Amino acid sequence: MKKLNIPAAFDRIPEPWSPHIAARVNNQEVRLAKIHGSFDWHHHDGVDELFFVVKGRYVMRFRAKDEQWDVAMEEGDMIVVPANVEHMPVAEDECWILMVEDAGTLNTGDKVTDKTKTELPVL
C-alpha cells in the first residue's frame, strides 16, 4: 500500500502515447499518459473509459453514425466515454491525462496500430 503523487509521477513518463499504470482498484486500472498530437479513432468493446485532465488541455473527438462532435477538455475536466463509442483524443500541445478502465484494456481498443501498447509500465 503505497501512495503516489500523480503530477510528480508524470516525470517518469518519457514520451507521449505511453500509458503507465498508477494504481489498480477493483479490477480497474488507473493509467497516466502524456498525449501530444492525434491518436487513432477507436472504441472499447463493452468497456467504459474515464478521462481526467491533470495538466494542459486537449480535444476529445467523437463520432457515431453520420455525426461527429468535439468536446474541449480543460485542466480538471473529467468525462466518461461509454463502452463502444468511437473517440480520438487530439492535443495541440502536450497534455497530461489520467484514465480509468478495465484492467488489461488495449489502449487502441478494437484496432492494432503503431500506437498500440501492451505490457504497460507500472509507476
Add this chain to the structure above:
Amino acid sequence: MKKLNIPAAFDRIPEPWSPHIAARVNNQEVRLAKIHGSFDWHHHDGVDELFFVVKGRYVMRFRAKDEQWDVAMEEGDMIVVPANVEHMPVAEDECWILMVEDAGTLNTGDKVTDKTKTELPVL
C-alpha cells in the same frame, strides 16, 4: 456524455462527509467529498477504495491486528486502500478528496454511524 470540472464541482458540495457522485465507469463510482475532522474507523468487505487529494491535505490512519500507522496525504497524492483494511481519514483543515469504489458502496463500510450516507447526490 457530459464533462465535469472536478475542482469547480466542489462548490456544489455544501458540507464535509457528504460524498457526491461525479461519474460512473464500469460499475465504479467516482465520488467527491469535502472532509474535515475525523471520520469513523471502518472497512469495506471485498471492495477496494481509491483516494486522491484534489485540494489540501489529510492523514489516512490504518490499523490491522495490533498495528496502527498513518499515511500523510498531500495534494495530488493517490492511494488505494485494499478491501477489508481498516482505515479512517482525519483532516485537520478542510480537504477535498476524490474516491473510486464499487457503485453503491456504503461510505462507512461495515458500520452505520451518524456519518453514514445513502442516496448520494449526483453532480
